Amino acid sequence: MINKKFIAVIGGNQPSSQEAKVAEEVGRELARQGATLICGGLGGVMEAACKGAQSEGGVTIGILPGDSRQAANSYVQIPIVTGIGHARNLAVVKSAQAVIAIGGSYGTLSEISYALNSGIPVIGLNTWSLSRKGHQDNSIIPAQNPIEAVDKALNLATS
Amino acid sequence: MINKKFIAVIGGNQPSSQEAKVAEEVGRELARQGATLICGGLGGVMEAACKGAQSEGGVTIGILPGDSRQAANSYVQIPIVTGIGHARNLAVVKSAQAVIAIGGSYGTLSEISYALNSGIPVIGLNTWSLSRKGHQDNSIIPAQNPIEAVDKALNLATS
Amino acid sequence: MINKKFIAVIGGNQPSSQEAKVAEEVGRELARQGATLICGGLGGVMEAACKGAQSEGGVTIGILPGDSRQAANSYVQIPIVTGIGHARNLAVVKSAQAVIAIGGSYGTLSEISYALNSGIPVIGLNTWSLSRKGHQDNSIIPAQNPIEAVDKALNLATS
Amino acid sequence: MINKKFIAVIGGNQPSSQEAKVAEEVGRELARQGATLICGGLGGVMEAACKGAQSEGGVTIGILPGDSRQAANSYVQIPIVTGIGHARNLAVVKSAQAVIAIGGSYGTLSEISYALNSGIPVIGLNTWSLSRKGHQDNSIIPAQNPIEAVDKALNLATS
Numbered sequence: 001m002i003n004k005k006f007i008a009v010i011g012g013n014q015p016s017s018q019e020a021k022v023a024e025e026v027g028r029e030l031a032r033q034g035a036t037l038i039c040g041g042l043g044g045v046m047e048a049a050c051k052g053a054q055s056e057g058g059v060t061i062g063i064l065p066g067d068s069r070q071a072a073n074s075y076v077q078i079p080i081v082t083g084i085g086h087a088r089n090l091a092v093v094k095s096a097q098a099v100i101a102i103g104g105s106y107g108t109l110s111e112i113s114y115a116l117n118s119g120i121p122v123i124g125l126n127t128w129s130l131s132r133k134g135h136q137d138n139s140i141i142p143a144q145n146p147i148e149a150v151d152k153a154l155n156l157a158t159s
Numbered sequence: 160m161i162n163k164k165f166i167a168v169i170g171g172n173q174p175s176s177q178e179a180k181v182a183e184e185v186g187r188e189l190a191r192q193g194a195t196l197i198c199g200g201l202g203g204v205m206e207a208a209c210k211g212a213q214s215e216g217g218v219t220i221g222i223l224p225g226d227s228r229q230a231a232n233s234y235v236q237i238p239i240v241t242g243i244g245h246a247r248n249l250a251v252v253k254s255a256q257a258v259i260a261i262g263g264s265y266g267t268l269s270e271i272s273y274a275l276n277s278g279i280p281v282i283g284l285n286t287w288s289l290s291r292k293g294h295q296d297n298s299i300i301p302a303q304n305p306i307e308a309v310d311k312a313l314n315l316a317t318s
Numbered sequence: 319m320i321n322k323k324f325i326a327v328i329g330g331n332q333p334s335s336q337e338a339k340v341a342e343e344v345g346r347e348l349a350r351q352g353a354t355l356i357c358g359g360l361g362g363v364m365e366a367a368c369k370g371a372q373s374e375g376g377v378t379i380g381i382l383p384g385d386s387r388q389a390a391n392s393y394v395q396i397p398i399v400t401g402i403g404h405a406r407n408l409a410v411v412k413s414a415q416a417v418i419a420i421g422g423s424y425g426t427l428s429e430i431s432y433a434l435n436s437g438i439p440v441i442g443l444n445t446w447s448l449s450r451k452g453h454q455d456n457s458i459i460p461a462q463n464p465i466e467a468v469d470k471a472l473n474l475a476t477s
Numbered sequence: 478m479i480n481k482k483f484i485a486v487i488g489g490n491q492p493s494s495q496e497a498k499v500a501e502e503v504g505r506e507l508a509r510q511g512a513t514l515i516c517g518g519l520g521g522v523m524e525a526a527c528k529g530a531q532s533e534g535g536v537t538i539g540i541l542p543g544d545s546r547q548a549a550n551s552y553v554q555i556p557i558v559t560g561i562g563h564a565r566n567l568a569v570v571k572s573a574q575a576v577i578a579i580g581g582s583y584g585t586l587s588e589i590s591y592a593l594n595s596g597i598p599v600i601g602l603n604t605w606s607l608s609r610k611g612h613q614d615n616s617i618i619p620a621q622n623p624i625e626a627v628d629k630a631l632n633l634a635t636s
Contacts, residue, residue: 084243084246085249086249086273086276087243087246087249090244090245090246103292104291105276105291106272106273106275106276107272107276109268109271109272109275109276109289110269110272110273110276112268112272113265113266113268113269113271113272114245114265114269116265116268117245117264117265117266117268117269126292126293127291127292128289128290128291129289129290129291129293130268130287130288130289130290131287131288131289131290132263132264132286132287132288133262133285133286134285134288
């Protein structure tokens with residue numbers, strides 16, 4: 001296996017402009033630090049992160065839900081065509097050593113859940129927060145900005 | 160299609176004794192009201208709900224993650240063997256017209272996420288609560304007891 | 319688990335009229351012998367088999383590829399909505415103790431392959447035949463008519 | 478998307494020594510011609526093909542069935558961890574523009590079936606041959622040696 005870290009960036013396909021900027025900067029910083037970017041391969045946060053990574057010469061992998069590589073955003077270099085719909089959310093996080101969540105809706109929440117269930121660290125940038133049976137769950141590690149999120153993700157990406 | 164409603168009961172495989180009692184009563188009430196119970200087929204909340212449903216003559220379906228029907232709890236009448244691991248969580252909720260969540264950990268949270276993402280109503284009995292970007296998300300409909308949970312689920316199970 | 323055998327019927331969604339008649343008779347005979355019918359839930363051979371089973375009071379399960387129970391044929395009593403596309407072919411055969419293949423195209427062949435790979439007996443009614451590296455593979459057990467196919471399937475459905 | 482072709486190499490995990498040699502040469506030739514190799518990530522034919530590709534500086538992707546990247550053979554550079562078992566066979570072929578099958582058993586046959594069902598060309602090196610309803614099916618394109626197989630695959634990898 002090449003000596004690289006695999007980091008997933010997850011988030012919605014209809015981000016705010018601020019979230020898109022954050023995602024692009026996360027992608028750039030991952031590439032600068034030599035990490036390989038994994039995402040769901042579609043638009044919004046996924047596309048912005050890939051765009052950022054590609055601009056710095058990084059490698060981008062898109063794990064697509066549908067039946068065609070044509071659905072990948074134009075910054076995905078390696079499209080994985082799963083044909084299994086949203087069940088591919090499991091593969092997005094399991095293929096990563098750490099996950100960075102940016103905003104996002106219920107699809108993103110399913111990915112956060114799968115990551116935490118698998119013991120994969122999740123770094124959050126203004127995303128979901130969780131309580132279970134009335135008690136705060138602090139498993140999502142907060143970050144204040146893209147650089148901090150990438151630093152934390154890479155430090156935790158050990159398995 | 161037979162004139163029945165399909166309701167999923169989700170929750171952890173290591174529930175408290177109180178959660179197990181709640182799950183069993185949910186299963187009984189679903190059966191009394193003629194609904195078909197869908198679950199992940201394993202132990203804990205899933206087993207307690209199936210036990211309750213079977214005791215009242217209800218039908219129980221277990222959508223299993225692994226490769227063998229032998230993993231089903233002994234109250235599952237119809238084991239579906241998917242072989243796709245936790246990706247079967249998607250099938251558990253998509254096969255239901257409403258979902259009742261009892262306690263639960265991250266696997267349960269992935270099922271809640273998938274249900275909400277698919278527009279399937281989720282009724283919660285002392286389970287997860289969610290905030291997104293600092294704002295409370297009230298999509299999980301609370302219930303105070305098993306009877307109320309089943310009533311709400313059946314009323315919302317229209318699609 | 320209820321004291322029933324689970325038998326999958328697989329085949330194309332555009333069968334010849336003769337294949338559709340065979341499928342319907344297979345469904346009827348499975349129901350007469352008390353077996354539960356599992357199929358992919360869609361049209362063609364799947365629909366004909368479900369129609370036959372229902373006409374004799376049998377139970378029919380359709381494991382659907384898409385996101386909606388509405389895609390099930392009208393003789394499916396228990397629709398399982400997987401959302402995983404053709405990857406559900408694995409669940410169709412793994413949920414059965416024996417498989418009856420009627421004609422069929424490449425989708426059916428993928429199901430035959432999965433069944434044989436899992437050690438699940440496959441009975442063939444004018445379906446695929448296989449050679450590997452120039453040698454005939456006789457794993458698909460031939461049957462001459464629906465009654466013989468059902469008898470062989472039920473005799474082999476022991477695991 | 479990078480200007481590369483994606484070719485899947487499929488085959489058993491217990492190949493003959495001759496099959497392993499063929500797989501390694503297929504991997505080498507794919508790399509020489511600039512193609513990216515996709516496979517199921519495990520041993521046997523998959524490992525031999527990855528070894529060959531890596532020896533010529535090629536890129537290797539392993540789409541794994543289980544829950545851990547540790548299961549990848551040591552020549553996989555990009556491990557995709559799906560967690561969906563044999564249902565990942567669908568992703569292996571759908572992620573490719575053409576497929577080269579070397580020997581193989583029922584798992585390989587399921588991949589051949591999925592590829593043909595999706596309209597993805599399959600080149601065969603001493604692998605399965607198929608008859609449907611008593612008529613030979615010539616969809617698997619034969620090749621006599623690794624170089625011919627790679628040439629045919631690359632020529633057909635247009636979609």
